[in-house]
Amino acid sequence: MTCLIAALCAGLAACATTPREPARVENRYPNAGSRPTPPARVTPRDCGSAYTVQRGDTLSEIAVMCSVPMEELAAANSLYRPYTLNVGQVLSMPRPLMHVVQRGENLYRIGLRYGIPFQQLAAHNSISAPYNLEVGQQIRLPQGATVVNLASRDPSAGSRSTASSPPPEQRRPPASSGTPRFDWPVRGSVLSSFGNKPDGGRNDGINIAARAGESVRAAAAGQVVYAGSELAGYGQLVLVRHTGGFVTAYAHNSRLLVSEGDQVSQGQVIAEAGSTGSVDRPQVHFEIRNGVNPVDPMNYLR
Known part of the structure; x- marks a missing residue:
């Protein structure tokens, strides 16, 4: 994403040396709900769950770039004509009506992508346990929410969240609520704690220092x-x-x-610690989610 934004900014800077173009009109497309042919200077891209407004952006151009109908994008963000945008504003992408099952997906992973509990997806599509899916199967998505793409988050200590607003931090519920008792997956110092960071980033879990190859255990x-x-x-x-x-x-x-589908016991070794992904030293990024909402692991670990 950084490279794409840098390339876009470079393109805008190059245009600054040419004579000023006429002022743009926001509603340039007659049919706002359609997907018009992108102008030459707008390159379509996968915007994931959200897009951060850049200088000079208009809602119509963002809709073209992200391949979503402009009216749906406006509705998902409670925007009304003349669709005034602010630099740095985060626009949530509208949820599609349907998801087509891809190889390797299960109902839980689909629900995690769209911010929907898998039980709700199952009920909405009349799918009963064990929730078997077929490649190419169409899963209807309930309306009223936006995409929550786990892959769009950076789990490193200085990560920045793409969600429009973080869920409230939750305290440990009473023991009678059926909450499991969680153990530490690995013993070590906490490199990064849960929650918002001074630089505007957010960590949806905690990062625990570990030795390369150290056993990581099911909490x-x-x-x-x-x-x-x-x-x-x-x-x-x-x-x-x-x-x-x-x-x-x-x-x-x-x-x-x-492997996916395995039943594991508390304390069972499920992995070996390392530094894969967006980190440069061995550690374990550990999250606890209540449904799709991240909660502070420190309130649950014993």
């Missing part, structure tokens, strides 16, 4: 719902689903010792 018993390296910045990643709707994440591993 609680559960089922592995993801094991791989497809999510940018996380390196070798394991996601484990637990009772009560909780999920734990273990990132930056050098080696994974479990």
Whole structure:
């Protein structure tokens, strides 16, 4: 994304030496809900879950660049004509009506991408346990929310969030609520704590110092719902689903010792620590999510 933004800025700077163009009109497309042919100077791209407004941007150009209907983009961000934008403003991408299942996806991963509990997706599509899916199957998505793309987050200590607003930090619930008891995945000093950072970044978990190759253990018993390296910045990643709707994440591993679908016990070794992804020293990025919402692991670890 940085390279694309740098290239876009370089292109705008090059245009500064030419005679000033006439003032642009915001509503340049007769049919605002359509996807017009991009102007030559607007390059389509995958905007992920959100786009940060740059100097000179208009809503119509952002819609073309991100390949979304302008009216849906406006509605997703509660914008009204004349669609005034501010530099640095974060626009959430509208959720599509349907998701087509790709190879290797399961209902949990689809729900995580769009910020929908997998149980809600199952009920909305009349899918019963064990929630088997087929490649090419269409999954209807409930309306009223925007994309929450886990892969768009940088799990390193100085990460910046692309979400429009972070969820509220949650305190430890009472023991009677069915919350699992979580153990530390690895013992070490906390390199980066949970929450907002002074530079505007946000960490959705904690980063724990570790030795290369050190055993990474499951914080609680559960089922592995993801094991791989497809999510940018996380390196070798394991996601484990637990009772009560909780999920734990273990990132930056050098080696994974479990596979998707495995049942793991509390304390079982699931990976070896490393420095894969967006970090330069061995550590474990550890998250606890209540549904799709990240919570402070320090309020849950014993």
